[in-house]
Amino acid sequence: MHLNKISSCLGLAVLLASCNLTDKHSKYDNEENAHISTKIPAPARKNTAKTTASAPILGERISGNAVIRNSPGGDPIVSLEDYIPLRCAPLKKDWYPVSVDFDITPQEYSKPLFRKGRKIKVNGVAAGVLERDIKLPVATNGEKMWATVNGYTEKKNIRGGSIIETALAGYMKQHNGRSITDMQSFIHNFNLEEEKTLKPYILYFNYESGIDDPSPLYRLALVFQGQQLIGVLHSRPLQVDGSSARRLQRGFTVNYLSGIDNSLKEDFAQKFNKFILAVD
Template sequence: MHLNKHLSCLALAALLVSCNLKNKPGKYDNEEGIAADSNSKTNKKTTNTPKIAGAIAPIISERISGGATIFMNPGSEPLASLLDYIPLRCAPVKKDWYPVSVDFDITKEEFSKPLFHKGRKIKVNGVAAGTLQRDIKLPVSTNGEKMWATINGYTEKKNIRNGTIIETALSSFLKQHAGRSTDDMQPFIRNFKLEEETTLKPYILYFNYESGIDDPSPLYRLALVFQGKQLIGVLHSRPLQLDGSSTRRLQRGFTISYLNGIDKTLKEDFAVKFNKFIVSVD
């Protein structure tokens, strides 16, 4: 069993690090060496991929592919240019454009007077991340330890690494792994840092939240649904392609994609429990 877990971790790592990540591991404090660039023309593995020891750091936001411009609105005035592999949050894609949000480091003086000028170099967690393309006043925040400003805008769909989009990564993972138990899915759960929800007993959900760009109180984005220790389906708020699955619409814009062979009574039971639960959530 230990060997199988180890092989699953390595397989997921190979899926997620199939691009050239030279000098990128450890640059950000919550993610390293985890993106797959399926937008690349070659999409070949290289000798520069970081070594994996046990598990890799979790993916908790999408990443820029190659470099990108953030616009005020799709195709309008540029706000900032970002370097390759910079982390940012993405709302659901709209006509090949992602609404995005990215935080960058600021000083105490900038926190007091948050007017930023064209040409200012920006950093994310101390690492060079790009350049502002216009004079702009931005919202600022602090957690008591650090301060940051937030750029909200749009970037083209092609600028986001597919391997860091959880829906794409899950579809690929399930195609490459036959097992559907909790143990089988642990590499994916860990590498996307999914949280556990046990409210809907006997079901256990491993989930992440929406980006929060469109809603300050975001609900689930994606959740693996287990009954006992077996995956029975995937709950999602964004489009998801799972081969051989059957879908059912649920309350508040959610869909459940049930795996093949799931009993009809079980499907109905989960749908009823989830609908009752989600309509009670603020």
């Protein structure tokens, strides 16, 4: 992500076992984020890790069967099957604001009124059923068309291993190494992008969900200096054992790893604050 207009698997498999990744990833190999826009155009994705058998996790995953409702505890909109991908905004009192896209026909794109009982598919895979008659926003990227359901689901309905903050905390407990090579499995499994704007630092990051803000900024970024991880930048709550947290501009926090020199901490904080304040 050039977040600016000025310039632009083995250990992890244990952590993600609750996602049944080895059994179900192939169903969603065609997941994409073409519908998520940002204020600053993102660069072409780079291959940041060796190819593995596991497909990247793009967004969170449903745990068991779950209902998406029009408000916390409200009326059901759609029932979803196990492991269906969706996007989650930050948790609010044990409820996630969520968004899920499902495939539609050209006829539905022209007249987006959907009836109760309609079975839905996500990237061609059976995903659930609508629980009410509803008119939904639709979109296309020129290759496929989709409708978007926005609503809420309970915290228990989201697989913990698909939540990047939870997964990272577990990964760092299980792995002692902090080099880029040591972190490659995690980088691949969450499809993190590379950012070199803040030289000499390299960031591997993902975006926020886009639910609360249609032009999302960073959600989480691994911050490297040279080949070594020095900290984790994040916009959502995150605990990193042995780290020290520093608040930054625009609601961000960086957790510096133990032993990082104070001058390096200060340099990164200054560069990032200047950078993020320049973003529209």
